[in-house]
Each structure stands twice: as C-alpha cells, then as structure tokens.
Amino acid sequence: MKFLHTADWHVGKVLRGRSRFDEHVKVLDELVGVALEEDVDAVIVAGDVFDGAVPTPPSQALVMRTLMALQEGGREVVVLAGNHDDPRLLDDVYRPVLRQLGIRVIGRFRRPDAGGLLSWTARTGEPVRLAAMPFLSQRYVVRALEALTGTPDQHNRDYAHRFARLAEALTEGFRADTVNLIAAHGTLPGGRLGGGEREAQTIFSYYFESAAFPPSAHYAALGHLHRRQRMPGPCPIWYSGSPIAVDFGEERNTPGALVVEASPGRPADVREVTLESARVLRTVTGTLGELEAMADGLGDAWLRVVVAEKPRAGLADDVREVLPNALTVDVDEAFRPTASRRRTAVTGADAPTPRELFRAYLDHKGHEDERVVALFDRLYDELDEREG
Known part of the structure; x- marks a missing residue:
C-alpha cells in the first residue's frame, strides 16, 4: 500500500500580525494534488491541523474541505490531535461527522477496541493496522499526586514509561500478515527542532523513547517537530515536517510531506516530497x-x-x-x-x-x-x- 504522511499544518497561523490563510489554501491544495498524483491509498495527518485550540470558522472550513478532498476516491484518512489542537473539538464535533464520510479523527487516547487501533483493508488488498497516539499532556499521564511529590527526573521517566505502556497496548494487535503502522504526536530525544514548535512541549519532560515502538511496526508517522527527518529506532520512524514554514526559526526548512510504501514482511520505503506554494x-x-x-x-x-x-x-x-x-x-x-x-x-x-x-x-x-x-x-x- 502507498500512503501520504503529513503533519503540523497549523491552519490559522498569524505571523507577526499577518494572516497566513491564503498561503495555507495554496499549500493544502498542493498537498491534495500530491495525494491524487501519487494515487495513495491512505493519508495520515499526525497532529496540529490547527494553530490554536479555538480555530476561526474560515480555518475550520479549510481543514474540513481539505480532508474531504483527500478522502475522495475512497482513501482512508486518519487525523490525530496535536498539542495545538483541542482534543474535545476533534472528538466531539469532527469525529462523529467526518466518520460518516470515511475520515477517522482521534482527539484523545482510546483503548484498542474503542478506536485506538484502527483496521482496514487497503485498495491494494493488504490488511492494515494503525495504532493512533494523539498528543498526551504530561499533566494527564502523570497523576497530580505524583506531580506534587516526585522529582522532575521521575516525572520525565514516568511520562516516557507510560507512553511506552500505551504504545505496547495499542500495538498488541499487530500481526505478521498485516501492514503495521503507528501515528503519534510528540518529541523523540535527538530530534532536530524546526524552530516554531511550542517550547514547553518539546522539552525533556515531554520526551518518549523510540524503543516504545515495536520492531513489528513497518512505519511510525510522527508529528510535532517541524523539520522533516528520520529518527533511529527499531522500525522506520519519520517526522514529516510542516508543509509551511511556521515561523522565522524555520526559514531554512524545506516544507513538504512523505510518500510511504509498505507491505507485510519488509520495512517501509519512504520518499520525500517538497511543497513550494507557501511564501518564503x-x-x-x-x-x-x-x-x-x-x-x-x-x-x-x-x-x-x-x-x-x-x-x-x-x-x-x-x-x-x-x-x-x-x-x-x-x-x-x-x-x-x-x-x-x-x-x-x-x-x-x-x-x-x-x-x-x-x-x-x-x-x-x-x-x-x-x-x-x-x-x-x-x-x-x-x-x-x-x-x-
């Protein structure tokens, strides 16, 4: 199967008082064009579709229109909440509506049997399993009592350890004859920042380890770091980067996405795609x-x-x-x-x-x-x- 991995759209971004809306229209149209030209079977949007928790009506309309365009032709579209997104908005408003159109939206962590492990058959015939891991705030993964009594180092270890336990639970359904995918939004140690990420949610206390992903995964699609890059780990792990330079710290980034081909029994093949519609x-x-x-x-x-x-x-x-x-x-x-x-x-x-x-x-x-x-x-x- 072939799929498109994208993340960190940040629709609604205002840069020093200037709206980026027109740029986003062009960039997301270009992204839809890549999906059509490559004839992908699925699209994974690994978080931060919006730039803020309260997106404007035009921003919501643009995201909705883009997701529907990506889904045309029967493609599976999976959308995760990132740290900029409101998981309640995605779960309570978008999820029930878009599911009727074949678009899967995950705002909060879910049990494997309640939408945390997605299953479908690709148009090419391969069965697919996708473990969905939206952004998880530390204040939820580390209980309040522990936050009051533990040390920062203990909290960091707790976050990484509990993230790994969640990943283990969500990937237990991976099989040798399925295409096994992970979609997650967060920070791996050693990842190069793009320059426009939220500082408080890229620090040590929000790290999780690549060892959380099992060797049985054919590919892990990550969002949060805005620079496109491969990370070391037991399976192919990639950040797609943002399709638009979000702030001046990212002016040397190359905006784009990733086209991935995967099948049971072998690691995924990854190809970088550059997007050129946004202003430099x-x-x-x-x-x-x-x-x-x-x-x-x-x-x-x-x-x-x-x-x-x-x-x-x-x-x-x-x-x-x-x-x-x-x-x-x-x-x-x-x-x-x-x-x-x-x-x-x-x-x-x-x-x-x-x-x-x-x-x-x-x-x-x-x-x-x-x-x-x-x-x-x-x-x-x-x-x-x-x-x-």
Whole structure:
C-alpha cells in the first residue's frame, strides 16, 4: 500500500500580525494534488491541523474541505490531535461527522477496541493496522499526586514509561500478515527542532523513547517537530515536517510531506516530497541603503530585518517603506546601546514576548536554571491554550 504522511499544518497561523490563510489554501491544495498524483491509498495527518485550540470558522472550513478532498476516491484518512489542537473539538464535533464520510479523527487516547487501533483493508488488498497516539499532556499521564511529590527526573521517566505502556497496548494487535503502522504526536530525544514548535512541549519532560515502538511496526508517522527527518529506532520512524514554514526559526526548512510504501514482511520505503506554494521566510541584514538595494531580489518573501545602523526614531518605518514585507525590524546587536543589548526589541520593533521578558529577568538576577524556564514555558502555554 502507498500512503501520504503529513503533519503540523497549523491552519490559522498569524505571523507577526499577518494572516497566513491564503498561503495555507495554496499549500493544502498542493498537498491534495500530491495525494491524487501519487494515487495513495491512505493519508495520515499526525497532529496540529490547527494553530490554536479555538480555530476561526474560515480555518475550520479549510481543514474540513481539505480532508474531504483527500478522502475522495475512497482513501482512508486518519487525523490525530496535536498539542495545538483541542482534543474535545476533534472528538466531539469532527469525529462523529467526518466518520460518516470515511475520515477517522482521534482527539484523545482510546483503548484498542474503542478506536485506538484502527483496521482496514487497503485498495491494494493488504490488511492494515494503525495504532493512533494523539498528543498526551504530561499533566494527564502523570497523576497530580505524583506531580506534587516526585522529582522532575521521575516525572520525565514516568511520562516516557507510560507512553511506552500505551504504545505496547495499542500495538498488541499487530500481526505478521498485516501492514503495521503507528501515528503519534510528540518529541523523540535527538530530534532536530524546526524552530516554531511550542517550547514547553518539546522539552525533556515531554520526551518518549523510540524503543516504545515495536520492531513489528513497518512505519511510525510522527508529528510535532517541524523539520522533516528520520529518527533511529527499531522500525522506520519519520517526522514529516510542516508543509509551511511556521515561523522565522524555520526559514531554512524545506516544507513538504512523505510518500510511504509498505507491505507485510519488509520495512517501509519512504520518499520525500517538497511543497513550494507557501511564501518564503527570510532574514536580511544591512544598512538602510543596502536593504533598499536588495529589495528587488527578495520577491514576496516575508522578512525579518536586522538593521546595521544605530537606533533612531522612525527607523522601522523607513525600513518598511523600502521593504513592505518586513514583519519584524531589529537593530543589529553591535549597534545597540550597551544598556539595552540584553533587550530583544528596540525602538520601532515588536514588543518582547513574555518568555523573552522572563528570561531577561532571570539573566538580570543572575539565575540560570533551565527547569525554571521550562516550568514558565509550560505555564504560559497552558494559559495561552485556556484563553484561546
């Protein structure tokens, strides 16, 4: 059988105040085109279809339209909840409706006999088993009492251990004569970050080990890290990466997806597919004159601009006059006044984020403890999710 592995769409993403909706329309249309051209038997969307827990109606309409287009022709489509998605929305709203159309949606972990282990027969005739493992928050996998009494290292081990137990339960139904697949959303140690992932949910306390996946699996389709990459393990394990560069930390990523061929008795064959519909993200540096000289060669790229001049009133406005696609404007560190070099934003630039302010405070106080930073990141993300 042949299937398409994709993840981390982040529909609804707003980058420095600019909507990416039109880009997402083009990118997801291109993704549907890949599924049709390759004539895949199935599509796995391994989490983070939305960028936030409360997606806008246009974002929901685009995702719904894309999933239905992917399913045309009788393809199996499987969608997991990621850490950006609201599992209740996927389970309680999307799941009952889309199941009538042949699209399987999994928002929360389920028992193997209650939708955690999916079974179907591919159009090519092979029986398929897929263990579905949506994102699992640490506060659910590690009980509250243990969180109050245990150490951080114990919590990390507990998360990885319990994830492995869940994987074991979900994959017990794998057989020698079936195509055995795993779809999961989370972080493996050693994975290279794309640059736009949520910090609090890519730290050590959310790691699980590749040993959780059994050798009987022909392929593990992962989401969460935005850089496309293969991970070491007892079976072929891949992150598909995001089909769109989500933030400037990902400007060197190659957006795309994976086309996978699998059959009983042999490891899967994986082929990378590049998607080119989204606008490029670029960081450019120079004086105002140098930036103006390079403007014609930048096309429609979204820009992060670093100005090699001393800060002054109106500098950001002058930059945006010659580079209208400049989303952020910063002054090169070498040109900042000494007292402000620790700041991440300067006159005319975007205000520092709460994370940046907290790190600057710790730096000012002389505190260097990554555990405190990680706890702040987790708290901030949980509040962000709650407020939608």
